[in-house]
Amino acid sequence: MRDLPSLARFCWTTALAVVWTAVPVSASATSDGRIDAQERQQILDLLRDSESGFLALLAGVSDAQWSWKPSPDRWSVGECAEHIVRSNEALLAAAKQALAGEMNPEWEAKTKGKTEILLSVMPNRNPGGAGGASAPQEIRPTGGLSRRELVERFAALYAEARSLVGESDAPWKAHTAPHPFPIFDPLSAYQWALYVPLHTTRHSKQMIEVMETEGYPEN
Secondary structure (H helix, E strand, C coil), rough: CCHHHHHHHHHHHHHHHHHHHHCCCCCCCCCCCCHHHHHHHHHHHHHHHHCCCCCCHCCCCCCHHHHHCCCCCCHHHHHHHHHHHHHHHHHHHHHHHHCCCCCCCCCCHHHHHHHHHHHHHCCCCCHHHCCCCCCCCCCCCCCCHHHHHHHHHHHHHHHHHHHHHCCCCCCHCCCCCCCCCCCHHHEHHHHHHHHHHHHHHHHHHHHHHEEECCCCCCC
């Protein structure tokens, strides 16, 4: 089992971030689909916390720890990290796709309640992933990326997400893109962007599960 202060700090950071997201949308929220200052800062804070937590987990992981699997049907730390990167690239691409498209005149009805579902479901993972959805083949880990490539792509992705969220004044909520799961179809650009750090948090917890599994290499 890995015993590092960074793990405890990460658990507290992500827990506090998720609690913060439960604050109701402010009364100043606009009705034209634009996100308000609180919603924008919410995503930026979640990006900051999930990025620092993810990188802290990877710090000092040996090659043996990176590739160790609790069982043949479960992912290693490295595979979890690769899934995070591949998935988040797709999530951010969906947010950009939504913003590039026409405004959805039915955006309020089509996306109602889905922000709350994302905030409730995505960062909270059952032990062993019980009850969760199986990742589509295109975002499953293949082992084709080195650790350095994964970290570089993760950093680039997060830099782009921060820039997009921090600078774009588009009506994020009024632009939508389809989601393969009916419960989420469609999501607004705002919800797709929010999905990124929540997804990182979810699978960072999966990495912690691996690290806390009996048999995980000491070094």
